[in-house]
Amino acid sequence: AQKVTQAQTEISVVEKEDVTLDCVYETRDTTYYLFWYKQPPSGELVFLIRRNSFDEQNEISGRYSWNFQKSTSSFNFTITASQVVDSAVYFCALSDSWEYNFNKFYFGSGTKLNVKP
């Protein structure tokens, strides 16, 4: 069965600290996609990154970086030098099946990040 676990319910850091959000997934498929979304207080989910199962290269985008390790079924997200604007709920998601025009997503329960000035 597919499952995404975000064990950290809430994290509080002080501005400029680095913070890592954990994501562990389960799937039996060999082809799958992993995602991170940010949900600010306004409510909209903002897409941050997509990774497919055949690409284990880590990715860096500005202060954001992602570590994908198939051996541990993890897709962790690190924010370097956190800022108050990073305060949001972050969701990790998995998609491992695709029908015509349909992507089935499995979402974790989210990690609320509080960055204090």
Added chain:
Amino acid sequence: DGGITQSPKYLFRKEGQNVTLSCEQNLNHDAMYWYRQDPGQGLRLIYYSQIVNDFQKGDIAEGYSVSREKKESFPLTVTSAQKNPTAFYLCASTSGDRLNTEAFFGQGTRLTVV
């Protein structure tokens, strides 16, 4: 700018009433979805539509109904049969491309039963 527009942002419903949440997209996406979000939980799929005039039940469809008469529009009706409708509702769309699989979301509608 292309995107997904949900309205209203806040909605209050009396017991026994049906209410309809609007979702419009101008991304030219074929697939559209409705998700429900409860506090401290992930998103759960209510309904999805792969193409105009077709839709399928998701994991928690009971008490909800949808229509897809136009590619751009996918309204969700929360009926009186939904026992606990107070939640945050998110509409999403995907391009249908096997490679570009991410979903794009609207800003959500917060429904409260009063």
